Amino acid sequence: MGPLPLNYRRPEYVSEEDSRQEENSADFYDKVDASLQSGPSGTSTGIPDALTFDKIINGGTCPPCTVRDFMNYLIYIEHAAENLQFHLWYRDYVKRFDAAPASEIALSPEWTQTMEEDTIAKIQKDAADKAKKVSPIAREIFRGTDFEKAPEIRVESRDPFSTPPRSSSGDSVSLSGSQATTYVSQEGDAFFAAGVKQPFTIQPFRSEINRVIATYIVDDSPRQLNLSAREQKAVVRALSYTTHPSALRTLSQNIENTLRRQAHPNFIRWTICNGNPARVTFARGLGVGTILVAMTGSIILTLSKAGRGWRALFAILWVIGIATLITAAKGMCVVLHGLHHRHVRPWELFIDDNATGIEQLCEGKRSFDSFDSCNSYEDEPWVVRYQRRFYVRKVFDRQVWIQEPVLRQIQDTIFLQSMLLALLGGGTLTAIFLAVPAGNFF
Structure with missing residues (x-):
């Protein structure tokens, strides 16, 4: 398998601000629809068809580009594993709900788009009415001041990246589950705060839906999703009416868009790096040092x-130094690339020392448990052990072979691009020094 076209560019890093701007653009939903289909469009964004989001989720890739690697990236690097955990649960839930007997499905009617729009409109109206409720005494006291005007009601856009408000005032919806000891009391508090009654208990999967509310929806839940107060209240009201998957349709679409448009490109960009930060920093220093040696030697020979002809010998150092520096700027080490190896991740480094084979398997499955604890890893033993590791040892950490052929193809392309640029830059610098007359100083 040969390299990609020479004009290939790895995926750009997508920040939350970039995602907000893209979502507000007019053609955002057209782009989302296109991303749902695997096709040639994947290459234009720096992601080949073999590494699309669907291929990874469906298990069609090899390490280090599997769904488990994606989950580890979201836990340890991006700190947003709850999005993938909820997405995987929802996919499985839709399949199980559709496979349920028709008599049970009939108990949970579909949550239509019209019902959702009416619910959101009512939530906005209730918020506006609360804001306008000012007592006559207070109105008279603040007459003629800046406080006379009613507070402006800002209509929130559907932003899956917005931070959930944490206000204790009566105007905001606080679906707090921190004081509850079980998910049963948590979901009960959530329904009460949303202004709805306890749901119909004989609906299919009602207990599971209540656990979803306590795990992903309410404030301070173990895997709280980034929802605005309005979105949070609308979801709870929908789930109080039915356990049909359509009640979570909008939330699921927002989460999936976040994964596709932000987390997935960033994951591929991060996976292209074959060295840890210590090795990449070392490679950069090596590249700069090689360039300085070539420059110093060329200057000395020019002045002598x-x-x-002797000056042309430094062309080799020019090329090596520039190529090393360019690849290091993209997170790659040329030595590791020559072996098609990558460094073992810090959370993988001490697994053999701490756990048996069964314990390793259980630890790996924990992050895929839809209703496990939070995704915090600060208390894991490897964190302290890796921090105490000497810098030189980090540079020469354990290596493993890259199994995914398309990832090796991407790295081959980046290395080839770096070599071509190095040959161009090294040849130019060598020509410049050859053109300068000899100084004859010594």
Whole structure:
């Protein structure tokens, strides 16, 4: 398998601000629809068809580009694993709900788009009415001041990246589950705060839906999703009416868009890096040092009486230094690339030392448990052990072979691009020094 086209560019890093701006653009939903289909469009964004979001989720890739690697990236790097955990649960839930007997499905009617729009409109109206409720005494006291005007009601856009408000005032919806000891009391508090009654208990999967509310929806839940107060209240009201998957349709679409448009490109960009930060920093220093040696040697020979041909010998150092520096700027080490190896991740480094084979398997499955604890890893033993690791040892950490052929193809392309740029830059610098007359100083 040969390299990609020479004009290939790895995926750009997508920040939350970039995602907000893209979502507000007019053609955002057209882009989302296109991302749902695997096709040639994946290459234009720096992601080949073999590494699309669907291929990874469906298990069609090899390490280090599997769904488990994606989950580890979201836990340890992006700190947003709850999005993938909820997405995987929802996919499975839709399948199980559709496979349920028709008599049970009939108990949970579909949550239509019209019902959702009416619910959101009512939530906005209730918020506006609360804001306008000012007592006559207070109105008279603040007459003629800046406080006379009623507070402006800002209509929130559907932003899956917005931070959930944490206000204790009566105007905001606080679906707090921190004081509850079980998910039963948590979901009960959530329904009460949303202004709805306890749901119909004989609906199919009602207990599971209540656990979803306590795990992903309410404030301070173990895997709280980024929802605005309005979105949070609308979801709870929908789930109080039915356990049909359509009640979570909008939330699921927002989460999936976040994964596709932000987390997935960032994951591929991060996976292209074959060295840890210590190795990449070392490679950059090596590249700069090699360039400085080539420059110093070329200057010395230019000022001496040596023949011009000797200056051409430093072209080798120019090329090596520039190529090393360019690849390091993209998170790659040329030595590791020559072996098609990558460094073992810090959370993988001490697994053999701490756990048996069964314990390793259980630990790996924990992040895929839809209703496990929070995704915090600060208390894991490897964190302290890796921090105490000497810098030189980090540079030469354990390596493993890259199994995914398309990832090796991407790295081959980046290395080839770096070599071509290095040949161009090294040849130009060598020509410049050859053109300079000898100084004949010594």
